[in-house]
Amino acid sequence: MARKRPQSRPLTINLEVFFQIALVLLVLVAGVFGVQAVRSFLKGEGLFLIKDVVVDERLGSLEVKEAETLKGKNIFEADLSRVENLVRQRYPRIGGLQLVRRLPDAILVQGVPREALSRVATPAGTMVLCTDGVLVSPAVFEETGDLPVVKGLSIEGRSVPSRDVIAVQGILEEFVHYAELKDLKVLEIDMHDPEKIVCSIGSGKTMIDVYLDESRARAQVRVLAGMMGRAGLIMGEIKYIDLRLGDPLVARKMKR
Numbered sequence: 001m002a003r004k005r006p007q008s009r010p011l012t013i014n015l016e017v018f019f020q021i022a023l024v025l026l027v028l029v030a031g032v033f034g035v036q037a038v039r040s041f042l043k044g045e046g047l048f049l050i051k052d053v054v055v056d057e058r059l060g061s062l063e064v065k066e067a068e069t070l071k072g073k074n075i076f077e078a079d080l081s082r083v084e085n086l087v088r089q090r091y092p093r094i095g096g097l098q099l100v101r102r103l104p105d106a107i108l109v110q111g112v113p114r115e116a117l118s119r120v121a122t123p124a125g126t127m128v129l130c131t132d133g134v135l136v137s138p139a140v141f142e143e144t145g146d147l148p149v150v151k152g153l154s155i156e157g158r159s160v161p162s163r164d165v166i167a168v169q170g171i172l173e174e175f176v177h178y179a180e181l182k183d184l185k186v187l188e189i190d191m192h193d194p195e196k197i198v199c200s201i202g203s204g205k206t207m208i209d210v211y212l213d214e215s216r217a218r219a220q221v222r223v224l225a226g227m228m229g230r231a232g233l234i235m236g237e238i239k240y241i242d243l244r245l246g247d248p249l250v251a252r253k254m255k256r
Contacts, residue, residue, distance in 0.1 A: 048076060049074060052071075053067045054107070056108070058111070062094075062109070064109050078107075093141070114136070122135070131169060133160045151192065152190050152192030152193075170218045173218075174221035174222060180226070184201045194213075198210075211242040227241070236253075
């Protein structure tokens with residue numbers, strides 16, 4: 001007997017799956033057209049074109065010609081990083097320099113003027129250490145001859161670790177703070193040994209060394225201020241003062 005062929009089942013479509021697929025395709029198409037519409041809007045003539053360059057008030061009346069070249073360009077397409085590098089090269093005295101988009105049509109130039117802290121002896125010559133830890137050429141500042149010279153810093157490229165900067169800044173701030181130390185000028189700070197910082201100070205033609213410990217340098221300078229406020233200390237007779245001990249050690253010069 002001949003076998004009966006199995007009857008083919010009619011093709012059925014799950015309407016729920018069909019609508020889900022259709023919805024996904026619709027969302028994708030809408031997304032593509034939406035992105036294109038947004039791009040067209042942002043690039044539209046007269047829209048989001050840079051019209052003004054605003055300089056941070058902390059920078060005074062700084063002229064940033066490089067940023068002026070951005071005027072007329074689309075604010076989203078302008079290459080701000082390239083212009084930032086050009087401005088940094090021209091104004092090394094500005095720290096934290098950054099160009100920021102300020103919608104709809106302005107560029108803000110932000111930054112803080114750097115302050116000179118000390119001179120630093122490096123293999124490349126004398127540099128100026130700023131309070132933000134950056135080393136710059138002495139030519140960046142008008143006067144650097146009166147700045148103390150710091151030796152023994154850990155130099156990384158063109159910057160100094162914040163720990164060393166904080167230590168140097170702390171010592172110098174304490175000398176400025178106390179009236180008893182106003183006649184003493186910090187000439188040199190040797191940071192080679194954190195446990196024995198040699199701070200050379202002078203008054204007129206007289207110079208003495210003061211030994212400090214980095215971890216307690218501020219407090220030790222305060223002790224020095226108290227010592228200088230008392231009678232009996234004659235600078236010309238002192239060779240060095242060691243403030244690292246519980247009781248300050250005053251070494252006097254041998255009398256001839």
